[in-house]
């Protein structure tokens with residue numbers, strides 16, 4: 206059996222490059238609580254991403270939970286069922302009811318034309334996701350938010366480095382939340398961040414992520430421990446030195462897949478929509494009815510060759526037990542998301558994937574197309 210290929214593999218810099226960072230941490234004995242690497246990474250990420258303020262977090266999920274707290278979001282929030290479950294879980298952890306709205310068949314993001322119909326007097330915010338790093342229709346979403354006086358918090362876990370028509374996509378909405386999980390384009394082992402529009406909001410969020418402390422004796426909010434440690438921050442600084450190479454290799458793999466899969470009846474690659482700069486975070490394909498195998502059959506045949514694509518996002522968030530009883534979870538309300546989640550497979554993509562690996566994966570897909 207040939208070597209296994211998983212849907213992703215974390216990108217790691219050479220180990221010896223990390224040792225000097227560790228030596229500094231050992232010398233300073235500052236392990237967390239906003240140490241020098243933490244401050245340096247915040248500034249470096251602002252410069253790299255083209256955003257004004259960033260608050261680092263221990264992971265993306267706690268960052269989402271905190272973002273909702275920071276804006277005091279309550280009652281009902283409109284969101285997408287076609288995402289990783291943490292999107293809706295962050296709402297539930299705040300006692301907020303998710304209201305699922307269907308996705309656009311091209312972008313696979315929240316369909317702005319369907320948002321208004323889901324707004325009620327209880328709606329306080331919209332939480333869209335830039336799925337696979339494809340930007341949402343940020344202008345249409347902002348217009349609705351302005352008309353109905355709603356906040357917008359983007360789950361931008363997939364959108365590191367993505368630029369839309371007007372620069373970083375992370376500058377849209379009231380807040381944007383990143384994940385630096387091991388599987389992401391840019392990882393700090395675990396990690397996350399909130400992109401904030403102004404210094405005051407960042408300061409509030411910095412208090413919230415540190416139990417609500419503003420100084421040694423004053424606690425101003427029911428905060429949480431969401432701080433990123435020095436070791437993760439130092440690792441992030443090192444990763445940032447390599448991220449352009451990582452993105453270049455991802456782009457090469459993305460175009461090789463597109464070339465090799467071109468013209469296979471029933472295999473549809475998702476078109477990139479709306480980004481001036483993409484991050485090639487995922488490579489989703491849709492298995493259409495004119496392909497001889499079903500999506501699950503193709504997924505299985507790939508596994509037979511030791512290639513582990515992922516049906517991502519399947520099931521829909523709205524199909525999980527804690528959400529399926531909601532009226533907005535009804536399949537009839539989510540026809541596009543339901544269809545896409547039955548057709549999708551994310552193919553492996555990561556910087557160390559070789560051209561031969563890509564050929565091996567696409568050969569299986571070709572082989573079964575006849």
Ligand SMILES: Cc1ncc(COP(=O)(O)O)c(C=O)c1O
Nearest residue numbers: 264265266289291362384385386
């Ligand atoms: C869309 C989306 N939202 C939220 C998260 C949660 O981020 P984390 O794993 O850093 O908590 C992830 C990924 O893990 C994600 O893909």
